[in-house]
Amino acid sequence: MKVAQHIKYDKHNIALALKEVDQPNIKPHQVLVKVTAAGVNPLDNMISRGEVKMIVPYKIPQTAGNELVGRIEKVGAEVSNFAVGERVFARLPLESIGAFAEYVAVDAQALAKVPENLSDVEAAAIPLTALTIMQALDLMQVRAGQTIFISGGTGGVGAMAIPIAKAKGLTVITNGSGENAERVIALGADRFIDFKKEDYTTLLSEIDFVLDTLGGAETQKQMTIMKKGGHLVSLRGMPNGDFARRMKLPKWKQILLGLAGRKWDKMAEKYGVHYHFIFVKSDGKQLQEAANLLSQAQVKPSIDTVYPFEEINLALDKVANGRSRGKTVIRF
Template sequence: MKVAQHTTYNKNKIALNLTEIAKPAIKPNQVLVKVTAAGVNPLDNMISRGEVKLIVPYKLPQTAGNEVVGLIEEIGSNVTKFGIGDRVFGRLPLDSIGAFAEYVVVDSAALAQVPTYLTDVEAAAVPLTALTIMQALSLMGAEAGKTIFISGGTGGVGGMAIPIAKAKGLTVITNGDGANAERVLALGADRFIDYKKEDYTDLLSNVDYVLDTLGGAETEKQMSIMKKGGQLVSLRAMPNGEFAKRMNLPKWKQFLFGMVGRKFDKMAKTYGVHYNFIFVESNGQQLQEVADIFSKLEIKPSIDTVYPFEEVNVALDKVANGRSRGKTVLSFK
């Protein structure tokens, strides 16, 4: 079968090697998926550049791709919740990625049924982002009736975070370009702040939770609007020691990340809040919950460009260097 692999860690080269390998065999808890679409993400380029090897040290060559949609062709003897022909999607387990391939073997616990209203290409835009939101809310211990600020909510992350947070019973405040206000409010946001006209730090206080999608100086600004004991989860700042412990990384990596993230831990202590960093993991149960929420609301993710699988390197370059108005997706049809 045809696959796209990264063969070296190289900060200056994100191109993958298209090659042929044998179709994989399944174990009792796994299924064989014929890939129909795969999401292309900044994470795929980060892996090629070696930027996440401290978190997940892949043995090279490694078939790339983290986000998959496809049809089940074979089922392991222990798998009970899926059948042959089921259309499934998922964020592949960290230690067994490989969505950029004609077939992939996946632990069934990583998968969920694709909502019927979504095309394969649309479904490929969901798992990584949606699971990031679900796991961030879980990490926060988010409770219905409390308030969350989602920074930069007009982007792809906000487009999923807002309806998921609303479905969990949270009051949602977000900010962004005013041109997108109507669309974001239609997703369920309770309040929208136009960053060109107003500074959220002048308007907000006593916020329970923050989902930081911006990083940089904005991380500290967001801490300043929170109530004491509040929980901030960042998608863009730095990992810390607590993150390393949660990921069960070796002690020396826990020490290293503790040093790297110390600035943010100290900052959080100054504001009396808690700082978290997240690296999304596979979870079919959480993804099924998302699928059920999305099916009720018929939310459609934004798609920027669809490339045939053979143009995987063009797609990766687009993600790295192009201005995107939605998800970049590979199609295998």
């Protein structure tokens, strides 16, 4: 079968090598998925550049790709909740990625069933982002009636974060370019701030939670609008000691990441809030919940470009260097 692999870590080259390998054998707790589409993400390029070695030290060569959709071809002896022929999707377990392949052996606990209203290409765009939102909200310990600010909520993350947060009973405020206001309000946002006309730091205060999709100087700005004791989860910040402990990383990595993230911890301490970094993990039950919420809200991800598998490197370059209006997906 065909796969796309990174064969060495290279800060200056994100291209993958197309190879032929044997079809995987499944273990009793796994299913064999014939892949029909796979999402392409900045994370895929970060792995190729060696930027996540501290968190997950993959052995080279490594078949790349973190999220997929496909149909089940075989079911392991210990799997009872999935059947041959079912359409499924997943964010693959951190230690066994490999979505850029014609067939993948997947732990059944990572899988969810694809809602009928989604095409394979649409479904391939959901797992990584939806699980990120679900796990961020869990980390914040949100409760109905509280308020969340989602920075830069007009992109792909916001398109899923807004309806999921609304389904959890939160009041949702976001910002972005004004031409997207109507679309974002339609997703369920209670308030939209046009960043070209208004500064959210002068308009907002006592916010319970922040989902930081921007990073950089915006992270500190977002802390200024928060309630004391509030929680900020950053998708673009720096891992810290708390993150390393949650991930159960070795002690020496906890010390190193504790030092690396000290700036953000001290910043959060200054404003009396909690800073969190997140690296999304596989969770089939959580993905199913997110998929059902998005289906009920009739939310579909925005798709930018679909490439054939053979053009995976064009897709990776698009994600790295192209201006996107949605998700990049490869199709088999």
